[in-house]
Amino acid sequence: MTARTLLSLQGVTLARGGIPLVEKLSFELRAGEIAWVQGPNGSGKSTLLRAVCGFIAPTEGHIKHFASVGYLGHKSGFVPFARAIGEALFWIGGSPDFTIDRKRVSQLSEGQRKRMALERMSHDDAGIWLLDEPYAALDDEACRNLDLSVQHHCARGGAAMIVSHQGLRDLDRDALLIQLETR
């Protein structure tokens, strides 16, 4: 039985400043799948993820979601000067499973912020995870934890779209490859 489609792009063209970055891109992402978005700098990888989030409208084509979207971009989404526990309570509904004490978000490590971001996506029950350079600034253990989170998410019927210059580590065995070119 074919897994259900969670995300569908049909003839999507994205432009920035009038210059097309992505032209007539079409693909479907199904439950359990991982899409790996590759391309040189400036090819529109981050723009593509932001368009899937709905922050940028395509100049042509359609993007259809059949599940909610969770996004981990270059920014964590947590306000730096805020107390970490306050942000955790707002976004996750409770304290994460690591010690944040009386720290501000800016005092957390990059790994801790990304773990909170992943827990936010899980808490929101996002079906489609969009991850932009998720391995950046993470040590090996944090990278392994991230891989486990993504695998667990896909095993439960979710899907992930990942931009990564570092490859997908253990996730790329059956990944759908989306290759973007510089225009």
Place this chain on the structure above:
Amino acid sequence: MIELIKRDIRLAWDQGTALWVAAAVFVMICSLLAIGLGGSAVVLSAAAPAIVWAALSVSALIALTSGFTTDMESGALDQLRLRGHTLWEIALARIVASFCTVLLPLTLAGMIVAEIFAVEGNEKLRLAVSLVVGGPALSSYGVLSGAILATSGRGGLLGILFTLPFIIPVVIFGEAAVGETGALMSSSPLQALLGISLVAVVISAVASAAALGVNGE
């Protein structure tokens, strides 16, 4: 909406500096104007409503006009949108929270200044009511300015210059409402001020949403 307002109040508390900066500017402006007017009790008592209104307007805008920069730079705005909040909800919540965390404390400071400048009882009441009624307008314009300037990283003076044409009528009607005689709520300037505040809240929420949408692309 309540969730967003509580979040904004929490963040304002966590940051703390915006209100302290606004309070410091407020005190400086009141002090300098009092010194410039010669310090006469009679003169200060008569001029106090105008001094308070001018000082409160400038200090509130300094605190408010960089409001969305952090949300934009941290990616929090994106996450709020993904959670299903519309931009106008986010803007409206920010207007309400800003009124609670900046305008109301500055109104309290204004009443302390009125007390120090020996403003009479009835006039003090009118001043308090005019500040509360006009506060939403100042909050709205400050938030709108912050939304437009969100990606420039520069609030402060640029935000005040941008917002100045909008706040002048607020200050004019606010100060005029203090000098009225007769029943408080039937005062024409106060009713005009209420109308300005209501319109400002609606228009600023919608316009802020549009500005945040453009800045977020």
